[in-house]
Amino acid sequence: MTDNAPEAESIKAAFGATNRARLINAYFAERGGTIAPGEAWAHVYRLLLWIDQTTGLAHCYESDKSQPGKRWYLRSLAFHDWVASALNTTPEKLAENLDWLFLRAAKDLAAEVLRNAAKIATVAQRQRAPYEGKGFPQPGEDPELVALIKRELGTHLVAEASPEVWARLVQQIRQYLALDNKRKNLVGEGFEDVLAQVARRAYPNPNVSVHVRKILHELPGFNRAKKGEKPNKVDVAIVKPDRRILITAKWSVRADREKQFITDYSDYVQAESDNQPFDYVFITNEFDPARLMRACEKLVSNSPMFTHVVHINTDGLRATYGAADAAGAAEEQSDSMRKVLEFVDKGRLIGLNAWLQSMAETP
DNA sequence: CCTCGTAAACGATCGTCACC
DNA sequence: GGTGACGATCGTTTACGAGG
Numbered sequence: 001m002t003d004n005a006p007e008a009e010s011i012k013a014a015f016g017a018t019n020r021a022r023l024i025n026a027y028f029a030e031r032g033g034t035i036a037p038g039e040a041w042a043h044v045y046r047l048l049l050w051i052d053q054t055t056g057l058a059h060c061y062e063s064d065k066s067q068p069g070k071r072w073y074l075r076s077l078a079f080h081d082w083v084a085s086a087l088n089t090t091p092e093k094l095a096e097n098l099d100w101l102f103l104r105a106a107k108d109l110a111a112e113v114l115r116n117a118a119k120i121a122t123v124a125q126r127q128r129a130p131y132e133g134k135g136f137p138q139p140g141e142d143p144e145l146v147a148l149i150k151r152e153l154g155t156h157l158v159a160e161a162s163p164e165v166w167a168r169l170v171q172q173i174r175q176y177l178a179l180d181n182k183r184k185n186l187v188g189e190g191f192e193d194v195l196a197q198v199a200r201r202a203y204p205n206p207n208v209s210v211h212v213r214k215i216l217h218e219l220p221g222f223n224r225a226k227k228g229e230k231p232n233k234v235d236v237a238i239v240k241p242d243r244r245i246l247i248t249a250k251w252s253v254r255a256d257r258e259k260q261f262i263t264d265y266s267d268y269v270q271a272e273s274d275n276q277p278f279d280y281v282f283i284t285n286e287f288d289p290a291r292l293m294r295a296c297e298k299l300v301s302n303s304p305m306f307t308h309v310v311h312i313n314t315d316g317l318r319a320t321y322g323a324a325d326a327a328g329a330a331e332e333q334s335d336s337m338r339k340v341l342e343f344v345d346k347g348r349l350i351g352l353n354a355w356l357q358s359m360a361e362t363p
Numbered sequence: 364c365c366t367c368g369t370a371a372a373c374g375a376t377c378g379t380c381a382c383c
Numbered sequence: 384g385g386t387g388a389c390g391a392t393c394g395t396t397t398a399c400g401a402g403g
Contacts (some may be wrong), residue, residue, distance in 0.1 A: 016377060063395070071367080181375050181394085188392030189377080213378095233391090251393070255370050290368075334368090 014109035015186050020193050023104050028201060035202040041313045041352045042087060044285075047194050048187060048251070049083070050099040052076070053180060058083050058094060060287045060320060075320045079287075082319035101190055102183055109182070142170045189213070191251045192235045195283060198352075199238060203360035211237040216267065219244065221274030232267050236283075238359070245279040245307075245359070253284060253291045261298070265305055279307035283352070286311075287320060289336035296343045314344045314351045 013019060027047060028035075035043060052059045055066055055073065057080040066072040084094040128136070146166050150157075161169075196212045216222050216232045220239060236247040246268055250257060265280055272278060282295050298305045311317060321337045343349040350358075 013377065059394090065367095178375085184375060184377095184393040184395095186376090186392095187394085191392095254393085256372095257392090288368095336368095 014105050014112055015182055017189065017193070019105060019108060020101065020186070020190055023101055023108075024190075024193055024197050026104075027100055028197065033201070034204075035198060037202070037357065038353050040198045040202045040356050043198055044191075044194055044312050044352065045083065045087065046097060047101045048099070048190060049285075050102060050183065051095045058098065060316075075287075078322070079316060079320040082316055086313070086315070101194070102186055105186060106179055106182070138167065141167070142174075145170055145173065187251045191285075192249045195247070195249050196236050199236070199356065199359075202356045205360070207241050209239045211239070216271050219246075221276060221278070222268065222271040223273040224271045232264065232271075234268075240359075243279065244276075245281055247281045247283055249283045251285050253286045253288070253295070258291070258294065261295075261305065262300070265300060280305060281308045281310060281355075282306045283310040283355075284312075287317065289321070289334060289340045292317075292340045292349065293336045293343070296340070296348050308355055309343070309349045310352055310355045311349055312352050314349060317341070317344065317349075 024047065028043075050059055051057065052063055052066060054063055055068070055076060057066070057076040060066075060076055060079040061072040064070075066076045080091055080094065084091045087094065087097050089097050124139070146169075149169070192212050196210045199210050211219065211234070213233045213235065214237055216234055217224075219234065219237050221244060234246050235249040238245040238247065248261060248264060261282070268278070268280065284292075284295070286292055286295075292309070292311070295306060296304075296309050318341065321341060340349065
């Protein structure tokens, strides 16, 4: 498979691993293939960060809590402002500079849907055949939506549209609104893909290998496979001549996944077979201070579980937590926010650039 | 009561694997 | 090669509980 095969080539899963790899390679190829020092975080955001459709702002927290009037709206505004200037653009033009991977994959998806449309339609017709003439609802029918549009546009419509036209309109609206849901899988595994590519390209080194979603027992020095157990995959693993770094990469965190950190770690410890220490690193774009704080503080056997806790850009955190209102009065910070910023000051919570650089410097 | 922070459940999608 | 069950990811939604 060539990296830049045209989209016309049959793409089965537009958001799947194969197409993601093709697209990410294309992204970096367009930019010379290498990453300037200090630019790693920017590529992560350009590829993956998106605009929340309901607020028009760069996404840094749950949508419901970021609505105008809610607490995180102020912080989202501050974040949006910061990202725009950090990426050398304006708040107005920021959207054009983000979400590259999703937009490209969505384009491929649209082509895929178009390619399959006729085939799907004939199958559907066959499925409906036994019920023909019995007055079954048409798929995708949405009288309420149609009524809403008619009510709002009524006097502006020069002629009544046919049912087929309404059906197509409803279908297109539905597709438009559904598109954003498809981001979920992309942000999950796509984050791992992008981090791996960034790690490979920022400080190229033939003695260092970067693995994505590799089975734990296939990594050097983690050979003590527990028989019968389901094998564990490591989000991203970096293997250096004298150090192994196991990375858990989560764009954001929820309680159920926080618990996984601990079981994953104990799996890693049990599988370790070289009797050598390894690093356990958490890379995230989480903005919730309580979740970040817990990641920094978590102890196992009285020492920190994570060797490093890495945020895409800690300046973004600082800007977001330091949000100020129109009068310039800084919003009062919660205890957890202050703690997180202390962790940043102390170097416990570090930015992606700093971490990559430290990886390149230490053997 | 209301607000805020946290936690659990849910929905959409992809990858894997067993099976035909 | 296609299919269906299952487990994984995420963001969102709903539920809960502690305080003012």
